[in-house]
Amino acid sequence: SAVISQKPSRDICQRGTSLTIQCQVDSQVTMMFWYRQQPGQSLTLIATANQGSEATYESGFVIDKFPISRPNLTFSTLTVSNMSPEDSSIYLCSVVRGWETQYFGPGTRLLVL
Amino acid sequence: LAKTTQPISMDSYEGQEVNITCSHNNIATNDYITWYQQFPSQGPRFIIQGYKTKVTNEVASLFIPADRKSSTLSLPRVSLSDTAVYYCLVGAPSYNQGGKLIFGQGTELSVKP
Numbered sequence: 062s063a064v065i066s067q068k069p070s071r072d073i074c075q076r077g078t079s080l081t082i083q084c085q086v087d088s089q090v091t092m093m094f095w096y097r098q099q100p101g102q103s104l105t106l107i108a109t110a111n112q113g114s115e116a117t118y119e120s121g122f123v124i125d126k127f128p129i130s131r132p133n134l135t136f137s138t139l140t141v142s143n144m145s146p147e148d149s150s151i152y153l154c155s156v157v158r159g160w161e162t163q164y165f166g167p168g169t170r171l172l173v174l
Numbered sequence: 175l176a177k178t179t180q181p182i183s184m185d186s187y188e189g190q191e192v193n194i195t196c197s198h199n200n201i202a203t204n205d206y207i208t209w210y211q212q213f214p215s216q217g218p219r220f221i222i223q224g225y226k227t228k229v230t231n232e233v234a235s236l237f238i239p240a241d242r243k244s245s246t247l248s249l250p251r252v253s254l255s256d257t258a259v260y261y262c263l264v265g266a267p268s269y270n271q272g273g274k275l276i277f278g279q280g281t282e283l284s285v286k287p
Contacts, residue, residue: 104277165217
């Protein structure tokens with residue numbers, strides 16, 4: 062398994078501001094993923110973050126809105142920029158460990174007022 | 175990416191065996207089948223993974239027929255704490271092939287006393 066921590070665990074933000082979410086893994090991993098889970102919905106993949114390269118964004122997500130950093134093999138950040146109430150969601154990071162097993166962090170619950 | 179179809183919800187009683195079936199007609203040769211469990215306000219938790227036939231661990235069993243176009247997650251003797259959303263995912267090994275896992279809507283399992 063993998064031990065993944067996220068900070069902050071939750072936050073309440075004002076519209077127009079930005080929030081950076083941190084994801085820390087207990088050992089080195091090549092691929093990290095960022096997901097969004099809107100209230101009552103399934104998880105939606107935002108982007109794949111590989112160390113040493115630009116993040117790859119899914120359709121509907123852009124770097125200006127969700128910039129991602131991956132400075133080393135155990136850490137990544139996701140910034141939610143210029144927030145609006147529609148950005149209120151749970152944001153989760155995940156890593157691949159083993160053949161095809163993906164492990165998830167506890168999530169960051171974001172409320173934008 | 176293979177699309178998955180699951181029942182939206184299921185009800186069960188404590189002590190019963192629960193079988194959740196997932197359809198994935200377009201599964202590719204390299205795809206694995208993985209099931210996750212998610213409790214409210216938590217990240218998804220890995221349950222079981224398989225490629226073909228039957229896989230069993232301490233939590234569940236996974237049955238995959240020869241054509242691999244469907245799979246069934248079996249939870250023996252469920253308890254109230256098994257009330258959660260269960261996701262079936264189909265995907266290729268992320269690390270080796272740069273693939274990714276896409277979440278469907280999941281099955282909301284409600285276990286009653």
